Amino acid sequence: MRILPFILASLLFSKMVFAQKQEVRAKNILIIYSDDQSYHALGAAGNKEISTPNLDKLAESGLMFTQAHVMGGHQGAVCIPSRAMLLTGRYVNRLPSDGSTIPDSLVSLPELLREKGYNTYHTGKWHSDKSSHNRMFNLGGDIFFGGMHFPEFGGQEHPTVYLFDSTGVYDEKRKRTSNTYSTTLYAENAIRFLSSSIAQSRPFFCYVAFTSPHDPRTPPEKFERMYDPAKISLPANFLSKHPFDNGDLNVRDEKLLPVPRDPNAIKKDIALYYGMVSEMDAQVGRILEALEKNGLVENTLIVFAGDNGLAMGQHGLLGKQNLYEHSIRVPMILSGPGVPINKKTDGFTYLSDITPTIIDYLQLTRPASVEGISLLPILQDPTKKVRSSIYNVYGHWSRSIKTDDGFKMIVYNVDGITTTQLFNLKNDPLEITDLSKDPNYHGKVLEMRNLLKQQMADTFDNLQIDLPDWGRNKNQKSRGS
Numbered sequence: 001m002r003i004l005p006f007i008l009a010s011l012l013f014s015k016m017v018f019a020q021k022q023e024v025r026a027k028n029i030l031i032i033y034s035d036d037q038s039y040h041a042l043g044a045a046g047n048k049e050i051s052t053p054n055l056d057k058l059a060e061s062g063l064m065f066t067q068a069h070v071m072g073g074h075q076g077a078v079c080i081p082s083r084a085m086l087l088t089g090r091y092v093n094r095l096p097s098d099g100s101t102i103p104d105s106l107v108s109l110p111e112l113l114r115e116k117g118y119n120t121y122h123t124g125k126w127h128s129d130k131s132s133h134n135r136m137f138n139l140g141g142d143i144f145f146g147g148m149h150f151p152e153f154g155g156q157e158h159p160t161v162y163l164f165d166s167t168g169v170y171d172e173k174r175k176r177t178s179n180t181y182s183t184t185l186y187a188e189n190a191i192r193f194l195s196s197s198i199a200q201s202r203p204f205f206c207y208v209a210f211t212s213p214h215d216p217r218t219p220p221e222k223f224e225r226m227y228d229p230a231k232i233s234l235p236a237n238f239l240s241k242h243p244f245d246n247g248d249l250n251v252r253d254e255k256l257l258p259v260p261r262d263p264n265a266i267k268k269d270i271a272l273y274y275g276m277v278s279e280m281d282a283q284v285g286r287i288l289e290a291l292e293k294n295g296l297v298e299n300t301l302i303v304f305a306g307d308n309g310l311a312m313g314q315h316g317l318l319g320k321q322n323l324y325e326h327s328i329r330v331p332m333i334l335s336g337p338g339v340p341i342n343k344k345t346d347g348f349t350y351l352s353d354i355t356p357t358i359i360d361y362l363q364l365t366r367p368a369s370v371e372g373i374s375l376l377p378i379l380q381d382p383t384k385k386v387r388s389s390i391y392n393v394y395g396h397w398s399r400s401i402k403t404d405d406g407f408k409m410i411v412y413n414v415d416g417i418t419t420t421q422l423f424n425l426k427n428d429p430l431e432i433t434d435l436s437k438d439p440n441y442h443g444k445v446l447e448m449r450n451l452l453k454q455q456m457a458d459t460f461d462n463l464q465i466d467l468p469d470w471g472r473n474k475n476q477k478s479r480g481s
Contacts, residue, residue: 024337027203028300029113029358030291032284033086034277035079035125035148035214036320038309039068039329041277049232050274054285055333058304062335063382064344065375069328070308071350071459072393074098076251076321077147080127082307082351083209087136089355089370092393093460102132107367109355110136113205116364119198122164123189124209134168137207139198141189142178145170148214149182156182156211156218156276181220183212187283191290199296208287213276215256217269223279227271234263237430239316246322247397247414253319266313273312298337301361303354306330315431323400323410324431328392334375340382347378347385348404391455396463401452409436409448420445 039045043052044059045066071092073081081092084099087108096103110120114136123141126133130145142161149159159182163174178185190208193199199206218224240260242249257265284304291297309327311317320327332349338361352372359366360374377384385404392400402408406426412419422436422445435441456463 025361025363026299026301026337027362028199028296029205029303029362030287030300031086031205031207031303031305031354032287033083033124033207033209034280034304034306034331035209035211036308036310037213037277037280037306037331038312038326039066039306039331040326041213041274041310042331044333045331049227051226051278052281054281054288055304055331058284058288058302058335059333059344060342062302062333062339062341062343063379065332065334065349066344066346067390068305068330068332068349068351069390069392070330071352071391072323072328074393074395076248076253076319077127078308078320078394079125079147079214083125083127085350085352085372086305086307086354087207089352089359089372091350091352091371091459093462094371099128101129104132104135106369108132108136109358110205110207112359112364112367113203113362114138117202119202119204120207121190121193121204122207122209123193124186124207125211126209130168130170134166137164138166139193140164141193142185143170144182144211149211149216151216154178155216159185159211161185181279183210183280183283186210187286190287194287194290194296195294199294210280210283212280213273215253217272217276219272219275219279223275223282224272226278227274229264229268229271232267232270232274234267235312235314235430237314237432238263238266239314242316244412244419245414245417246412246419247395248321251319251321253321254317256318259316261313261316261318263313269318270312273310301334301336301339301358303332303334303358305332305351305354307351321394323392323394323398325408325425325429328400334379339379343382345378345382345385347375347382348387348390349375349378350390353386389451389455391452391459391461393461399452399456399461399463401448401455403448403451407444407448409445409452411449411452422448 040047044056070082081095081099084095088106114120119139120137121139122137125144144161149156153160154177158177160177162170308320309329310320311326314326353375356370356372357375360376373386389403397414398412400410408423408425410421420436421434423431
C-alpha cells in the first residue's frame with residue numbers, strides 16, 4: 001500500500017515540473033520584419049514553388065499564425081503605419097500622420113523595455129521620425145531612413161544608410177553608400193550584435209527591419225537564377241486589369257508594369273520576387289545560426305512577420321494599396337520558450353497584437369496607449385481565438401470586414417460611386433466570385449455592413465460609410481513606397 005502514495009507523489013511532482021516548463025519565459029526579444037511579403041510567399045504556408053527553408057524551419061520550431069493582418073493605412077505607403085503599429089500596439093486610425101510621426105504619448109515596446117534595463121538595438125528600415133527612433137533604441141547598426149531603396153540612390157545593391165547615432169541627430173557626415181546588398185548588410189549588423197558581449201550582459205530587444213522583398217526586384221545573381229519564369233504559375237485570380245476604379249489605380253506600385261497586365265511579365269516579376277524572398281530567407285538563417293552559436297536560443301523569443309502583403313498580378317493589381325487578402329495578410333511566426341512547437345493557428349490577429357503579446361509574455365504592465373489584443377491565450381492553447389472578425393482600412397474610400405464564418409465584404413466609395421464586394425472565403429479563398437449582387441446574400445451584405453460600422457467605431461474610424469461624400473476625389477494624390 002505504500003507504493004500508491006509514492007506513485008501519486010511522483011505524478012504530482014511530474015505535473016508540477018510540467019507546469020513550470022509551461023511558465024518558462026525568454027528574457028530576450030528578437031523581431032525580424034520583412035517588407036512587402038505576402039502571406040503566401042512562404043513554403044510553410046503551402047507554397048510549393050518558393051524555397052524558404054529557414055523560415056519553414058522556424059515555423060516548425062514554433063507557432064505560425066495563418067490569419068495575421070496589417071490593419072491598413074490611409075495612404076500608399078502602408079509600411080509606415082504597419083511598422084508603427086508593430087512597435088506601439090496602436091490601431092491605425094489613432095496614429096498621427098499614419099505613423100510617420102510617433103509622439104511620446106504612445107509608449108512603444110522598445111521604450112518600455114529600455115526603461116526596464118534592456119538594451120534596445122535596431123538595424124535596417126525606419127519609416128517614422130528620428131525623434132521616436134532615438135527614444136526607442138540605445139544601440140544600433142546601419143539605419144535606413146525611408147520607404148525603399150530607390151535605384152537612383154543605389155538600390156538594394158548599394159543601400160544608402162546612416163550609422164546609428166545615439167544623439168539622434170544623424171548628421172549627413174554619418175551617411176554612406178554601402179557596397180553590401182541590403183539584406184546581407186542588415187543581417188551582418190544583427191549578427192555582430194548577437195555575437196557581442198553586450199548581448200550577453202543584459203536582456204535585449206533586437207529589431208531587424210529588412211527592405212526586402214520590396215522593389216526594386218533585383219535579387220543577387222544566385223537568387224535571380226533560382227526561379228524560371230516559365231515554371232512559375234500564373235495566379236488563379238490573375239486579371240489583365242482591375243474590373244473597376246478602386247480609388248488608387250495610379251499609385252506608384254501600380255505603374256511598375258503596364259496595363260493591361262501581360263501574363264509573362266507578371267510571371268517574370270513573381271520569379272524575381274521569389275528570388276528576393278529566398279535571399280532574405282538565407283539571411284534569416286544566418287541570424288538564427290548566430291543566435292544558436294552564441295547560446296541565446298533558450299532565452300530568446302523570436303518573432304518573424306511581414307509588414308504588408310502584395311498583389312503581384314492578382315485581381316489585375318501589383319501593389320498593396322487594396323483590401324484583398326493578398327495585400328492585407330502577412331506571414332507571422334513566434335518561436336521560443338513557452339511557445340507551442342510545430343503548431344498553426346487560424347485565429348484572426350493584427351500586427352498591432354504583437355506588442356501587447358510580448359508585454360504579457362514578459363509579465364510587464366501594459367502602457368495605456370496600447371490598443372492591440374494579447375495573443376498569450378493562443379500561445380497557451382493554439383485552438384483558442386481572441387477575435388471573431390477582422391476590419392481593414394485603405395485610404396479614405398475603402399473599408400473591409402471579414403468574419404470567422406468565412407465571409408468578407410469590401411466597400412468602396414470613389415467619386416461618389418459606391419461599390420460592394422462579398423466573398424465566401426471558405427469556398428473562394430482567392431476572392432474570385434463576388435456574391436454581393438446575388439439576392440440570396442442581400443441579408444448577409446446588410447449584416448456585414450452593420451458589423452463593419454461597429455468595427456469602425458471600435459477602432460476609432462470616424463468615416464461615415466453611408467454619406468455620399470465619403471470617398472476619394474480623383475484629384476487627390478496618394479503615395480506609395
